[in-house]
Amino acid sequence: MERADEFRQICKANHWKCTPQRLAVYNYMHNNTCHPSVDDVWNFARQSISSITRESVYRILNEFSDAGILYRMDKIESAHYDSQTMPHGHLVCEKCGKVKDFCFTELPPLPAGIPQESILHIELRLAWICPACEKSK
Numbered sequence: 001m002e003r004a005d006e007f008r009q010i011c012k013a014n015h016w017k018c019t020p021q022r023l024a025v026y027n028y029m030h031n032n033t034c035h036p037s038v039d040d041v042w043n044f045a046r047q048s049i050s051s052i053t054r055e056s057v058y059r060i061l062n063e064f065s066d067a068g069i070l071y072r073m074d075k076i077e078s079a080h081y082d083s084q085t086m087p088h089g090h091l092v093c094e095k096c097g098k099v100k101d102f103c104f105t106e107l108p109p110l111p112a113g114i115p116q117e118s119i120l121h122i123e124l125r126l127a128w129i130c131p132a133c134e135k136s137k
């Protein structure tokens with residue numbers, strides 16, 4: 001499916017207007033594995049829509065997260081957004097805050113008495129010092 005059609009379908013399913021603002025955010029986040037912050041997305045969107053405010057980018061990102069298109073990674077310092085909503089792991093650099101994906105093939109065992117269906121999101125987060133920061137120490 002074309003990305004534009006995909007976007008229109010998502011808007012329809014969520015009763016959103018297909019605005020250029022939403023499209024710009026969608027385009028930037030589509031298959032984006034860099035875990036951008038609000039400002040990253042805003043800086044991109046401003047290139048095509050000079051009038052777009054940081055607040056509307058923030059609102060759209062949260063709209064997308066609420067709809068399950070993105071995952072909002074809280075408590076990293078400021079919110080970052082992930083285009084991969086499947087279970088996966090994150091290496092988070094304690095120094096520069098950069099986030100790197102990694103795959104795991106098996107889920108860790110759930111604590112006893114917790115039904116699988118009650119789990120809303122699975123993320124394994126490992127804190128580390130990335131090679132670039134390690135070098136600049």
Ligand SMILES: [Zn+2]
Pocket residue numbers: 093094095096097098129130131132133134
């Ligand atoms: Zn780092």
Ligand SMILES: [Zn+2]
Pocket residue numbers: 035082084088089090100101
């Ligand atoms: Zn990720």
